[in-house]
Amino acid sequence: xxxxxxxxxxxxxxxxxxxxxxxxxxxxxxxxxxxxxxxxxxxxxxxxxxxxxxxxxxxxxxxxxxxxxxxxxxxxxxxxxxxxxxxxxxxxxxxxxxxxxxxxxxxxxxxxxxxxxxxxxxxxxxxxxxxxxxxxxxxxxxxxxxxxxxxxxxxxxxxxxxxxxxxxxxxxxxxxxxxxxxxxxxxxxxxxxxxxxxxxxxxxxxxxxxxxxxxxxxxxxxxxxxxxxxxxxxxxxxxxxxxxxxxxxxxxxxxxxxxxxxxxxxxxxxxxxxxxxxxxxxxxxxxxxxxxxxxxxxxxxxxxxxxxxxxxxxxxxxxxxxxxxxxxxxxxxxxxxxxxxxxxxxxxxxxxxxxxxxxxxxxxxxxxxxxxxxxxxxxxxxxxxx
Amino acid sequence: xxxxxxxxxxxxxxxxxxxxxxxxxxxxxxxxxxxxxxxxxxxxxxxxxxxxxxxxxxxxxxxxxxxxxxxxxxxxxxxxxxxxxxxxxxxxxxxxxxxxxxxxxxxxxxxxxxxxxxxxxxxxxxxxxxxxxxxxxxxxxxxxxxxxxxxxxxxxxxxxxxxxxxxxxxxxxxxxxxxxxxxxxxxxxxxxxxxxxxxxxxxxxxxxxxxxxxxxxxxxxxxxxxxxxxxxxxxxxxxxxxxxxxxxxxxxxxxxxxxxxxxxxxxxxxxxxxxxxxxxxxxxxxxxxxxxxxxxxxxxxxxxx
Numbered sequence: 106x107x108x109x110x111x112x113x114x115x116x117x118x119x120x121x122x123x124x125x126x127x128x129x130x131x132x133x134x135x136x137x138x139x140x141x142x143x144x145x146x147x148x149x150x151x152x153x154x155x156x157x158x159x160x161x162x163x164x165x166x167x168x169x170x171x172x173x174x175x176x177x178x179x180x181x182x183x184x185x186x187x188x189x190x191x192x193x194x195x196x197x198x199x200x201x202x203x204x205x206x207x208x209x210x211x212x213x214x215x216x217x218x219x220x221x222x223x224x225x226x227x228x229x230x231x232x233x234x235x236x237x238x239x240x241x242x243x244x245x246x247x248x249x250x251x252x253x254x255x256x257x258x259x260x261x262x263x264x265x266x267x268x269x270x271x272x273x274x275x276x277x278x279x280x281x282x283x284x285x286x287x288x289x290x291x292x293x294x295x296x297x298x299x300x301x302x303x304x305x306x307x308x309x310x311x312x313x314x315x316x317x318x319x320x321x322x323x324x325x326x327x328x329x330x331x332x333x334x335x336x337x338x339x340x341x342x343x344x345x346x347x348x349x350x351x352x353x354x355x356x357x358x359x360x361x362x363x364x365x366x367x368x369x370x371x372x373x374x375x376x377x378x379x380x381x382x383x384x385x386x387x388x389x390x391x392x393x394x395x396x397x398x399x400x401x402x403x404x405x406x407x408x409x410x411x412x413x414x415x416x417x418x419x420x421x422x423x424x425x426x427x428x429x430x431x432x433x434x435x436x437x438x439x440x441x442x443x444x445x446x447x448x449x450x451x452x453x454x455x456x457x458x459x460x461x462x463x464x465x466x467x468x469x470x471x472x473x474x475x476x477x478x479x480x481x482x483x484x485x486x487x488x489x490x491x
Numbered sequence: 492x493x494x495x496x497x498x499x500x501x502x503x504x505x506x507x508x509x510x511x512x513x514x515x516x517x518x519x520x521x522x523x524x525x526x527x528x529x530x531x532x533x534x535x536x537x538x539x540x541x542x543x544x545x546x547x548x549x550x551x552x553x554x555x556x557x558x559x560x561x562x563x564x565x566x567x568x569x570x571x572x573x574x575x576x577x578x579x580x581x582x583x584x585x586x587x588x589x590x591x592x593x594x595x596x597x598x599x600x601x602x603x604x605x606x607x608x609x610x611x612x613x614x615x616x617x618x619x620x621x622x623x624x625x626x627x628x629x630x631x632x633x634x635x636x637x638x639x640x641x642x643x644x645x646x647x648x649x650x651x652x653x654x655x656x657x658x659x660x661x662x663x664x665x666x667x668x669x670x671x672x673x674x675x676x677x678x679x680x681x682x683x684x685x686x687x688x689x690x691x692x693x694x695x696x697x698x699x700x701x702x703x704x705x706x707x708x709x710x711x712x713x714x715x716x717x718x719x720x721x722x723x724x725x726x727x728x729x730x731x732x733x734x735x736x737x738x739x740x741x742x743x744x745x746x747x748x749x750x751x752x753x754x755x756x757x758x759x760x761x762x763x764x765x766x767x768x769x770x771x772x773x774x775x776x777x778x779x780x781x782x783x784x785x786x787x788x789x790x791x792x793x794x795x796x
Contacts, residue, residue, distance in 0.1 A: 402712055408493075419708055486677065487700070490694050
């Protein structure tokens, strides 16, 4: 047991820091208040620079364009990227969800076709799981995939799809057996977002920005070679994707929270804090340390056993609530100034937008209610509630 | 960085758990025979020569089992005693408690009492002890009267390090207490039926237990961070121990309260073990400094440094 980086890990961390420091354009530093951080052309250029610098696909196998290092180094990279307030690679859906799914369940042709352009930020991915009638209950998917000779024809609607407005490909599940219900009869597909019949519309959210989109699919043709896994077995493949979504998220989330807290400490010093506010701030600092060490505990278990530890399942749950409390505390420190919007607000309205955005944290990527079900059922072994 | 438990830690945990489950009231000499009293005492003084991160396993298990012995109060002082005194503890011949205020813990079991006087911590001699009826029967408090400073033990400059060690141990104990309460609640929620269903299927029952798990695992991460910092004299030891104890005490108290609620009426009875766990959790919360006071210390570290 050792809470310090090994010399090798410390050297890697220093290398990441120096590289980001030397290469991050000043206009991209701290550029994460709003939706623009995701999709501007400068973020695409930054993503390519990251790729050329060897910082993309750190834990991916070398044969697919990665560096083949242990997830430990990916974790260190994600921590340092967030601490430096650098924007993440534009292909986060591809890197975190589509890529790992293709590596684990895709055909050799799919791996050869999609993985390298994904790493290089030449092609952007989005995902289409949620539908208006299928949120937490993903098995309620209604989008249909009708088999027609050597292709599927897709009709339906997907929602909450970040990056869809700039994406080249989408991973999604659709119902390929019209007589099927629930988990059976779903097929996992790679859809060309430039194909006829794909219509993307931005979804304006509580902050007034549009990070997410709706995708309307009308008679979209998808060749059979774009099926991932087996026809009718899409549920299993989707579970692989969601496992990766949660598995790779933790370190970046915790490090982003560290940055939020750093800003909050500065805000408290700037504005002055009451004893109650000071105590609340201390509580969040303590929670942050707890989350960070818990993320590392889970990673250590992964390294020893090949499986992430059960404690990892609590990271997103706790992070989301911590981010909501931290941003709310910032509003408390700002008083009526927090009502002002970017343009005329202190800190350019950063906290106002962050606090509103944080309400999505307990909904996206698994609601807190679903995550508590997962802890209760899979970790504690309580009977299923449904 | 490796936060997984080592095979030695796993082995100590297995040994401690099975011993404490099988032994109702272990004596100090039994604990000494197992090597627990001198776990982190050097081998040349008759100890096991382990580090505090191994000894920490014993404290988590001692909390879980509500061990009635002066393991915490002795261990706080132990590294600051001289070789002969450490040897006596390792041999099971002596145990200690430090009288920092009017109420002294473990006065019914500790053989020796230490007091702070000026720049020195002394062994108190020629005193009388009175053990008081205490909410947590497994860790009674008492008062000493009369007596005088006898032998000097160590400099009182050790007090900050001693306090960090004490807070870290209390955090570890709290995690053990809370985890046991959660396990009992889960067992009960998996078997108890009402309205024709196992009560654990109701999210109004299961989600609070999931919350206990989350809080206890986060507290466990902090407690082990604090233990590692103490073992390595790390610069973060004081703040880590304050953070750990503040979170762990709250998590343990809440886990016990949720466990009592999940049990319904039976959890409120004297015959059920839950009230004993709850009283230890409340005792840990009350000792040294409350969670709120410790957060005020952490706030000073963050904002006034």
